Amino acid sequence: MVFRRLSRWALALPVALALAGLAGCGSGSGPGAPAASASGAGAKEVTVFAAASLSGTFTELGKVFESAHPGTTVRFNFGSSATLAQQITQGAPADVFAAASPATMKTVTDASLAAPPATFVRNRLQIAVPADNPAEVDELKDLADPQVKVALCAEQVPCGAAAAKALGAAGLKVTPVTLEQDVKATLTKVELGEVDAALVYKTDVIASGGKVRGIAFPEAGQAVNDYPIAALTRAPAGELAGRFVDLVLSQQGRDVLTRAGFEAPGSP
Secondary structure, eight states: OHHHHHHHHHHHHHHHHHHHHHTTOSTTOOTTSOSSOTTOTTOOEEEEEEEGGGHHHHHHHHHHHHHHSTTOEEEEEEEOHHHHHHHHHTTOOOSEEEOSSHHHHHHHHTTTOBOOOEEEEEEOEEEEEETTOTTOOOSGGGGGSTTSOEEEEOTTSHHHHHHHHHHHHHTOOOOOSEEESSHHHHHHHHHTTSSSEEEEEHHHHHHTTTSEEEEOOGGGGGSOEEEEEEEBTTOTTHHHHHHHHHHHHSHHHHHHHHHTTOBOTTOO
């Protein structure tokens, strides 16, 4: 986890500074001096909190960013957007937040902890089934069959809220055998054969590399999630945070994301 790495760094910093002082190096900077200016100038590490469904694309963009900024490291904390938003409001050190829904971003902006967010992609649900589809699921209504074991995201996280909206649009009641805290955990239940089907994002089906099969359904169009991104107002690396957001919003960032199955903002 990012927090554990950051904690070790924080514990080691006073020792490193003391040794530097004994060696006669780093004159003019002591343990009480800031590592960077308030704007984050000179920072060499940027920490990005991002929705679990962004793990593949953002890891790729992190490598692009590091190549463009030699000596800089991008640290990621991927997970449920709702959990990440809570961590940020509780003071977790982060520079950028990319959420899987405007509602989870609002938790952070309402606390005045983020710059005005920008929507950078959209994502829609698919039914994920094992490659051999043993329950013979073909459409959304099949998930209401009590003989079909279904995994859903918990409703308080974006993929769960989207699933509830899609099922409501179809007038269906589905009783899942498990509720997971993020979309990756939900998909894993299908990959392991523990359930017959799950509602996950199209991008996660693609990222599975053939371990699962995705089934599109019309009601997904009524539950499309917009993904907002913002630099955080208390970012330790404010300048780098802005540059990372710029990369995500750039054509290069858009190309990486659309190859993974994300859709452009405003797409039908």
